Amino acid sequence: MAGGDSSVKFLLLHRTCKLVVLLCFLHISVTVFFYVRSLDVRFSFVQNQQHSNVSSTQTNQVRHTGFTSGTEPKVVLTTKEEHREEPKVSEQPKEEKKKKEEVEPEKKLEKCPETSPLLVGPLRVEFTSPVNLDQIKDQNPNLQPGGRFRPRDCEAVMKVAIIIPFRKREEHLKFWLFYLHPILQRQQLDYGVYVINQDGDQIFNRAKLLNVGYLEALKDYDYECFVFSDVDLIPMDDHNTYKCFSQPRHLSVSMDKFGFRLPYNQYFGGVSSMSKEQYLKINGFPNNYWGWGGEDDDIFNRLSSKGMSISRPSGDVGKCRMIHHDRDKKNDPNPQRFDRIAHTRDTMHKDGINSLSYQVVKTERLDLFTKVTVDVGKP
Known part of the structure; x- marks a missing residue:
């Protein structure tokens, strides 16, 4: 029995x-398995962290991106040591567009109509209320x-220089500027005023002052038409266009001074216009008429001798009002005017723009x- 028990115990122990x-x-085995699992998890964690850092860097770069044209970005790279801005990718198209605009000519305006649509017709001209230059400038x-x-919306039909002979007539000049500037602008002229x-x-x-005005105006601009106007004459209808025609033009046809009638058929005084060609054809105006009177008739004779005729607007359209005044000092009637007028054909080729002398002060x-x-x- 004792041996049997020992055998049983041994089997149990075994x-x-x-x-x-x-x-x-x-x-x-379990320990090794979980150890290996833990290594895989740690490796994946490290990879995820690296990927996260890269994504974070890219995100920061995107946050520093600016857009200039709506299509191409401007990238700014920032470091601790320096702040450096890369060239704007979209600036090149802008520069090219600007250069293209500079090369391409401006769109040419259409010609203004022969008769301006801005005209209003008869005008009320009064000299009772004084005007000042600031008021005229504001208007x-x-x-x-x-x-x-010059007109903004169309190309003027003519480049016109308005020439005014002048001395000590400041108040008259204010009225002239007050009335004429709006009229000339409504007539859609490319013009300049020379006093x-x-x-x-x-x-x-x-x-002689009119001759000076012709030359001085051409120093500024390529005028093709010249209107010669006394400072005391104001047109009463803006249909009386201050430009040139196929023939020399007499613009102050019917003045109140003469009862709104032409004093005589050869009269060419007050306000007149001539193209550059017409003016040069008669050698400009005479230089030797000192004092009042005679030069207008001399000019008429010059035009007639060259086969030109005088054109005029109708009496109603050509109405003008004169600012009444006493005759200026040092402008008395020229006693030699009748003799000089009689010899216009003999003197016109040597007395005129080709013999003009003056000094600009x-x-x-x-x-x-x-x-x-x-x-x-x-004299």
Whole structure:
């Protein structure tokens, strides 16, 4: 019995040891398995962290991205050491577009109509209420320095220089500017106003000042038409266009001074216009008419001798009002005028623009006109 018990115990112990060994092996296997799993998890974690850092860097770069044209970005790279901005990718198209615009010519305007649609017809012209230059400037905001204007919406049919012989008639000039600037703008002219001021106290020479105005205006611009106007004459209808025609034009047809009638058929005084070709054909105006009167008839004779005739608007359209005044000092009637008029054909080729002499004292580009003060000498 004792031997049998020992055999049983030994078998039991042996099985127990095998079970323990099996459990230990199982434990070790489980431990190894989980150890290996933990290594894989840690490796994946590290990879995820690296990927996250890369994504974070890219996200930060995107946050520094600016857009200039709506299509291509501007990238700014930022480091601790320096802040550096890469060239704008979209700037090149802008520069190319700007260069293209500079190369391409501006769209050419259409010609203004021969008769402006802005005209209003008969005008009320009064000289009772004084005007000042600031008021005139405010009412004509589109004027350029020197009394220059050109239409914005169309190309003017003519480039016109308005020439005014002048001396000590400031109040008359204010009225002229007040009325004429709006009229000339409604007529859609490309024009400039030149006041030719005779310096000193010598006898007045209207025709010579007109010659000076012709040359001085051409120094500024390629005018093709010249309107010669006394400072005291205002048109009463804006259909009386201050431009040139196929024949020399007499614009002040019917003045209130003469009862709104033409004083005589050869009369060419007050306001007239000639193209450059017409003016040069008669050698300009005479320079030797000192004092009042005679030069208008001399000009008429010059035109007639060259086969030109005088064109005029109708009496109603050509109405003008004169600012009444006493005769200026140093502008007494010229006693030699009748003799000179009789010899126009003999003198016109040597007395005119080809023999003009004068000295510019000062040129002023004012808001409403260009004032040229000149010394025209003496008789």
